[in-house]
Amino acid sequence: MTNYSKTLYIGVTSNIRRRVWEHKEKLIEGFTKKYNIDKLVYYELIEDMPTAIKREKELKGWSRKKKIDLIEKENPEWLDLYNSL
Numbered sequence: 001m002t003n004y005s006k007t008l009y010i011g012v013t014s015n016i017r018r019r020v021w022e023h024k025e026k027l028i029e030g031f032t033k034k035y036n037i038d039k040l041v042y043y044e045l046i047e048d049m050p051t052a053i054k055r056e057k058e059l060k061g062w063s064r065k066k067k068i069d070l071i072e073k074e075n076p077e078w079l080d081l082y083n084s085l
Helices: 016-024 049-060 064-074
Strands: none
16 A cells, blocks of 8 residues: 555555555554555455465565565556455
C-alpha cells in the first residue's frame, strides 16, 4: 500500500478486502494512519499464512528501488487496486 507521496507499507492479512478498507477508513492506529497509507497498488494472494508471512519478511528486506520495480512491473500507473479485488 502507499499514499500520495509513495511511502510504502507491506503487510499480511487473511482478508485483504477488509484490511484495505480498514486502512482507508483510518481504523488502524500506527504507521498507515500516521502517513495516510490508503491506496492498494500491489498484492499477492498466497494460500497459507506461514508462506505469506515468509514472503512479507522477504519483501520488507528488499531495497525501496526493488519494491518500486515490482509495483511498476504489475501496476505502472500506481492505480488503486482496491475496487478490483
